Amino acid sequence: MPYFCGLAIFDIVPVRVLRDLVPPLVWRAGVRVLRGRSTPTYQGVTSLADLSALHRGRFATVFDEAFPNNPDLRPDGNLTRLRAYTTMTFAAIALRGPGDVVSIGISYGVTPKVVYELVVKGRDRNYHLVDPFWPKDGANYADDPAPVMAQFGGDPCVRLHRNTAPEALPLPLDRGLAFAELCTGDQRAELASLPYLIDQLTPQGVIVIDDYGWGPSTVPYDRIAEYFNAQIFVQPTGQGVLTKRPANRPRSAADRC
Numbered sequence: 073m074p075y076f077c078g079l080a081i082f083d084i085v086p087v088r089v090l091r092d093l094v095p096p097l098v099w100r101a102g103v104r105v106l107r108g109r110s111t112p113t114y115q116g117v118t119s120l121a122d123l124s125a126l127h128r129g130r131f132a133t134v135f136d137e138a139f140p141n142n143p144d145l146r147p148d149g150n151l152t153r154l155r156a157y158t159t160m161t162f163a164a165i166a167l168r169g170p171g172d173v174v175s176i177g178i179s180y181g182v183t184p185k186v187v188y189e190l191v192v193k194g195r196d197r198n199y200h201l202v203d204p205f206w207p208k209d210g211a212n213y214a215d216d217p218a219p220v221m222a223q224f225g226g227d228p229c230v231r232l233h234r235n236t237a238p239e240a241l242p243l244p245l246d247r248g249l250a251f252a253e254l255c256t257g258d259q260r261a262e263l264a265s266l267p268y269l270i271d272q273l274t275p276q277g278v279i280v281i282d283d284y285g286w287g288p289s290t291v292p293y294d295r296i297a298e299y300f301n302a303q304i305f306v307q308p309t310g311q312g313v314l315t316k317r318p319a320n321r322p323r324s325a326a327d328r329c
């Protein structure tokens with residue numbers, strides 16, 4: 073993202089307007105030059121560390137193909153890049169154990185596509201996608217599941233549940249839950265879904281709560297996690313990562329070294 077005097081130029085002039093005004097070749101060359109000179113920001117996260125893993129290799133190939141499906145993420149795609157990478161990382165760790173996979177809040181399916189291609193595909197796991205695909209109401213979320221589901225190539229392991237959570241629960245998780253990601257923007261719905269999801273979670277399982285650190289308080293999530301003997305730690309992206317405490321160890325013993 074090009075920066076001038078601490079401000080992104082895209083903060084001053086709406087990027088769509090700017091792009092319409094500039095010839096395409098000049099636009100592409102300009103973006104390349106300015107990007108090379110600046111430190112990318114990923115929805116408020118800026119790092120001087122080498123984050124080229126977000127821009128090269130298989131993750132970048134899949135993410136760069138998927139993000140333009142969501143009109144809100146164009147043109148540079150960095151807004152949810154780090155969040156998608158974080159979700160994918162924890163999904164990959166969780167799927168070293170048994171169980172199926174759940175995403176709640178799909179819209180254009182950018183993160184689910186990344187998780188599917190890089191972690192789930194070909195692993196004999198069911199991938200349950202939950203979203204009502206409501207008619208557009210100003211939020212600009214996807215209202216038609218057909219093009220979203222087409223991204224999964226008709227894989228019978230990927231199953232759409234066109235409903236809200238928690239109403240869509242329980243899901244057919246015969247093998248338990250290895251990984252879930254919650255990305256609805258509806259804290260009430262996520263809190264109401266968590267007890268079931270934690271109950272289904274395998275001992276090595278992980279739940280990524282995308283909006284965890286973005287709400288006014290993390291306390292409601294923490295309370296539910298504590299009640300069900302789980303814990304949540306926060307990522308720089310604001311995402312919460314929930315894991316279960318070992319079942320047969322008293323909580324106080326876990327806190328001692």
Ligand SMILES: C[S@@+](CC[C@H](N)C(=O)[O-])C[C@H]1O[C@@H](n2cnc3c(N)ncnc32)[C@H](O)[C@@H]1O
Pocket residue numbers: 142176177178179180181182183184202203204205206213214235236237238255256257258261
């Ligand atoms: C921010 S978008 C999801 C973006 C998606 N994770 C991605 O990476 O492209 C939020 C979605 O959550 C859905 N949603 C809202 N409330 C929900 C609920 N209670 N259960 C399931 N989905 C819900 C909306 O319909 C919308 O499509």
